[in-house]
Amino acid sequence: MSDLKRGLSEAAFAAFEALGLPGELGRVTASDRPDLADFQVNGALPAAKRAGRPPREIAGQVAERLAPDPRLAAVEIAGPGFINLRVSDAALSARAQAIAADPRAGAERLARPRRVIVDYAGPNVAKEMHVGHLRSSIIGEALKRLYRFRGDEVWGDAHFGDWGFQMGLLIGALADEDPAIARAVEELNAGRAPNDIDSLEAPAFQAVTLEQVDRLYPEAAARAKSDEAYRDRARRITAELQAKRPGYYLLWRHLARVTRAALERDFHALGVDFDLWKGESDVDPLIPAMVGELEEKGLLVEDQGARIVRVAREDDKRELPPLIVVSSEGSAMYGTTDLATILDRARSVRPDLVIYCVDQRQADHFEIVFRAAELAGYARPGQLVHVGFGTMNGTDGKPFKTRAGGVLKLVDLIGMTRDRARERLHEAGLGEDLPEAEFDDIAGKVAVAAVKFADLANFRGTSYVFDIDRFTAFEGKTGPYLLYQAVRVKSLLRKAAEEQAEAGPVMVADPAERDLVLSLDAFETALAEAYERYAPNAIAEHAWRLAQAFSKFYAACPILQAEPAVRASRLTLAQATLSQLELALSLLGIVVPERM
Ligand code: ARG
Numbered sequence: 001m002s003d004l005k006r007g008l009s010e011a012a013f014a015a016f017e018a019l020g021l022p023g024e025l026g027r028v029t030a031s032d033r034p035d036l037a038d039f040q041v042n043g044a045l046p047a048a049k050r051a052g053r054p055p056r057e058i059a060g061q062v063a064e065r066l067a068p069d070p071r072l073a074a075v076e077i078a079g080p081g082f083i084n085l086r087v088s089d090a091a092l093s094a095r096a097q098a099i100a101a102d103p104r105a106g107a108e109r110l111a112r113p114r115r116v117i118v119d120y121a122g123p124n125v126a127k128e129m130h131v132g133h134l135r136s137s138i139i140g141e142a143l144k145r146l147y148r149f150r151g152d153e154v155w156g157d158a159h160f161g162d163w164g165f166q167m168g169l170l171i172g173a174l175a176d177e178d179p180a181i182a183r184a185v186e187e188l189n190a191g192r193a194p195n196d197i198d199s200l201e202a203p204a205f206q207a208v209t210l211e212q213v214d215r216l217y218p219e220a221a222a223r224a225k226s227d228e229a230y231r232d233r234a235r236r237i238t239a240e241l242q243a244k245r246p247g248y249y250l251l252w253r254h255l256a257r258v259t260r261a262a263l264e265r266d267f268h269a270l271g272v273d274f275d276l277w278k279g280e281s282d283v284d285p286l287i288p289a290m291v292g293e294l295e296e297k298g299l300l301v302e303d304q305g306a307r308i309v310r311v312a313r314e315d316d317k318r319e320l321p322p323l324i325v326v327s328s329e330g331s332a333m334y335g336t337t338d339l340a341t342i343l344d345r346a347r348s349v350r351p352d353l354v355i356y357c358v359d360q361r362q363a364d365h366f367e368i369v370f371r372a373a374e375l376a377g378y379a380r381p382g383q384l385v386h387v388g389f390g391t392m393n394g395t396d397g398k399p400f401k402t403r404a405g406g407v408l409k410l411v412d413l414i415g416m417t418r419d420r421a422r423e424r425l426h427e428a429g430l431g432e433d434l435p436e437a438e439f440d441d442i443a444g445k446v447a448v449a450a451v452k453f454a455d456l457a458n459f460r461g462t463s464y465v466f467d468i469d470r471f472t473a474f475e476g477k478t479g480p481y482l483l484y485q486a487v488r489v490k491s492l493l494r495k496a497a498e499e500q501a502e503a504g505p506v507m508v509a510d511p512a513e514r515d516l517v518l519s520l521d522a523f524e525t526a527l528a529e530a531y532e533r534y535a536p537n538a539i540a541e542h543a544w545r546l547a548q549a550f551s552k553f554y555a556a557c558p559i560l561q562a563e564p565a566v567r568a569s570r571l572t573l574a575q576a577t578l579s580q581l582e583l584a585l586s587l588l589g590i591v592v593p594e595r596m
Contacts (some may be wrong), residue, residue: 003106003524004087004095005030005039008071012041012083015065019058021047026062028085030522037076037084038518044081055081092508092517093569099520100506100576105583106523110151114352117155117345118144121272122358124161125259126170126217128407131392131400131466132359137410138455139389140357141272141589142536147355149587150531155275155349158263162256163280163337166221168238170213171251172230173220177212180204181251188247202250210258218406239331242284256281266410271448271589283340287332290340291325299375300325311371320364323372338369342378353383355534360388360461387534390463392455400466414447420472421446421480428474430484430596442593446472446480449590453479456540456588477544479590485547486585486592489578492559496571501560503575504568512549512556516573519549523580527587536588543584550577 005028012026025043032040044062048055059081066083067075071091076084099106120140123129144156175182184204194200224231241248256279267273291307294300299309305328312320323335332340345351356366366386373379391399402408421443425431431439454471458464474480496503508517519542526542529535559570582592 002108004071004091004518004521005525008039008069008085008087011066011069011071012043012062015062016043016047018065019061021051021058030518031084033084034515036078037074038087038514039085041083041085044083048081059083087514087518089508089514092514093506095521096506096508096517096573096576099523099580100503100572105576105580106520107149107527107583108524113151113153115350116147116152117157117349117351117354118147118357119157119159119354120144120357121158121267121274122161123158123259123263123267124164124166125256126166126213127161127221128214128218129263129410130407132361134408134410134413134451135389135392135455135460136357136359137267137270137272138452138589139387139460139536140355142452142456142539142587143355143357143387143534145587145589146527146530146536146539150527155351156273157276157278158267158274159341160256160260160263160277160279162252162259163242163284163332164334165234165238165331166217167241167252167255168234168236169220169224170217170255171237171241171248172234173216174208174212174251177216178208181208185247185251188250189245191246193244193246193249197244197246197249198253200246200250202254205251205254208251208254208258210262213255213259235327235329235331239327239329242331252281266414269414269444270410271452271591278341278344280334280337280341283337283344284332286340286343287336290343294325294376297376299372304328309372309375311368311375320368320371323368335365335369335372338365339372339376339378342369342373342384346378351383353385354379356384356386357534358386358388360390362386363388385534387460389460393463393465395465395467397465413451414444417447417451417468417472418443420468421450424472424474424480425596430474434595442596445591445593446483449479449483449585451479452589453482453540456536457544459535459537482543482547482581482585483590483592484596485551486578486581487594487596488554489550489574489581490592491595492554492574493571493578496560499560501564501567501571503571504565506572507565507569510553510557512553513570513573516546516549516553516577519546520576520580523584526584539584539587543581543588546577546581546584550574550581 009026009028012028013023016026017023025047026041027043028039028041030039031037044055044059047058056077059077063075063077063083066072071087072085073088074086078084118140121133121137123133144154148154175185224234237248241252294309300307301310306324307326308322308324310322324333325336327333363386370384373384374381394400400408425443431442450471457477471478472480474484508514523542526538530538557570559567562570585592
C-alpha cells in the first residue's frame with residue numbers, strides 16, 4: 001500500500017486527465033491549513049489559465065470526480081479554486097494499520113536500484129580532522145544509510161588522505177626530531193626498493209606514536225609556510241615517497257597504519273563505519289598508465305615544469321584553474337589521486353553514481369576533477385556529484401576551533417558533548433537509578449544524537465553555530481528531545497506488555513490521532529526528498545514532526561486507561577510511531593537507548 005498522498009495524487013492525476021488536462025496538475029500536497037483539510041490540489045489554477053476557463057469551474061469538475069473516492073470524507077473548493085481534501089477516518093485507520101505491520105514502517109523501495117559510492121569523511125594522516133570532516137562524516141553516513149535503505153547497493157568509502165605533501169613534511173619532521181629514525185630512513189633509502197617491499201618490516205619505526213605525529217605535524221606545517229627550503233625538502237621527500245624510496249615508504253606505511261587504527265576507532269564511536277577504506281595511495285599504481293593515456297588523448301599540457309589538463313570553458317563565469325596531474329617535482333597531487341580513484345572505482349565497483357560529501361569550499365576542486373574525468377572518458381555527466389555543505393562555526397562566526405584556537409579533534413568533541421549530556425541527564429532526573437555502565441552508554445547515545453541531529457536538522461548548505469548547551473537540551477528541536485520521546489514510547493509499550501494490554505485494529509477518531517497518522521504517512525515523501533536532494537534534513541524534520549504529533553496524541557488520548565478496543569488501537573499507533581521514529585533516527589545514524 002503506497003502512502004495516502006501518493007495514492008490520492010494518482011486519483012487526482014486521473015481526474016485531470018479525464019478532463020483532457022495534464023495529469024501532473026493533480027499533484028497532491030499536504031494542506032497549508034490543517035484546520036480545514038488534510039491535503040490540497042492546486043492544479044485547477046494553472047489549468048484554468050491554459051484552458052481559458054474559470055478556475056473554480058475546473059476545480060468543481062475535478063472535485064466531482066474525486067468525491068466518490070472511499071478514502072475521502074470531504075472534497076471542497078476553497079478560495080479561487082483550491083481543492084481541499086479531507087481523508088476519511090477509515091482510510092487513516094487502514095494506513096496506520098499497514099504502517100504498523102510493515103517492517104519498513106511505510107517506506108517504499110526504489111523501483112530501479114543503482115550502484116552508489118558515498119565518498120565521505122576523508123580523514124588524513126597527520127592533519128587533524130576539522131569540522132569539515134565532522135560534517136562530512138555525519139552527512140555522508142546519513143546519505144549512505146538512506147540510499148542503502150531505499151534499495152541502492154551502496155559502498156561508503158573514507159578516501160583516506162595518505163599520499164600528499166603532508167607525508168613529506170611529517171617524515172622530515174620525524175627524522176629531524178629523532179636521530180634513530182633519521183638513521184633508519186637513511187639506511188633503508190641507501191638500498192633499492194625490493195619487489196616485496198610490502199612484506200618488509202622496519203622495527204625502527206614501530207616506536208613512532210600518534211602523539212608524536214599530532215605534536216610534530218602542526219609545527220612542521222607552520223614552518224613550511226615561511227621556510228622555503230624546509231618546504232622544498234618536504235616536497236622532495238613526498239615525490240621520493242611516491243617513487244617508493246624504501247626508508248620513506250616504510251615509515252609512511254607505519255604512519256598510515258597507526259593513524260588509520262585510531263581514526264577507525266573514533267569514527268566507530270560516532271556511529272560512522274566504512275565499507276571501504278581506500279587510501280589515495282592505493283591508486284598510485286594506476287597513475288603512470290593514466291598519465292600515458294591522458295597524454296595520448298592530447299589532454300596533457302606542459303606548464304612551468306608541471307603537467308596539467310586544462311578544463312576551463314568559454315562560457316565559464318569564473319576562471320577555473322587546470323588540473324595539475326604531475327607537479328614540477330614529479331609527484332601526484334590531490335586531484336591526480338582523485339582522478340585515478342575515479343578510474344579505479346569504474347573498474348572495481350562500476351558505480352552509477354558517486355556522491356562526494358565534502359566541504360563546500362572544495363567545490364572548484366571537484367568541478368575541475370569531474371571535468372577532467374569527463375574529458376578523459378572516465379565518467380559520464382551526472383555520474384559524479386559533489387554534495388557540499390557549509391561550516392560548523394564557533395560563536396565568533398568562524399569555523400569552529402577549540403578554546404586554545406586549535407582544530408577540534410573528533411574524540412574531544414564527543415567527549416565534551418558526552419560530559420554535557422551527563423549533566424543534562426542529571427538535571428532532568430533521567431537515568432539516575434540505572435547501573436553506571438548503562439548510564440554511560442545512554443550519555444554516549446545522547447551526545448551522538450545531540451551532535452548529529454544539530455547538524456542534520458539544517459539543510460546541509462547552511463552553516464550553523466556549535467552551541468553545546470542548546471544541542472544537548474531535552475527540550476526543543478534537538479536530538480536528545482527525540483531520544484526522550486522515543487524512549488517514552490518504549491516505556492509505554494513495556495508497561496502495556498506488563499499489564500497484558502494487547503495492540504489491535506486501529507480505529508482513528510480523535511483529531512490528535514488523525515494528525516499522528518498523517519505524520520506517519522508523510523515518511524515516504526520525506527525520504528524521497530532527502531534522497532533526491534541529498535538532504536538528510538528532510539528526515540530530521542520528519543522525525544521532529546512525528547515526535548511532536550505523538551506528544552500531542554499522548555497528551556490528548558489516554559492509552560492504558562482507555563476501554564480495551566480503544567486501548568488496542570492506540571497501542572498499535574504507538575508501535576507504528578516507535579518503529580518509524582527509530583527507523584528515521586537510525587537513518588540519521590542516531591541510536592535510541594532502551595530506557596533513560
Ligand atoms: N582528505 C581531504 C581533505 O581533508 C578530503 C577528501 C575528500 N574526498 C575526495 N575524494 N577528495 O580535504
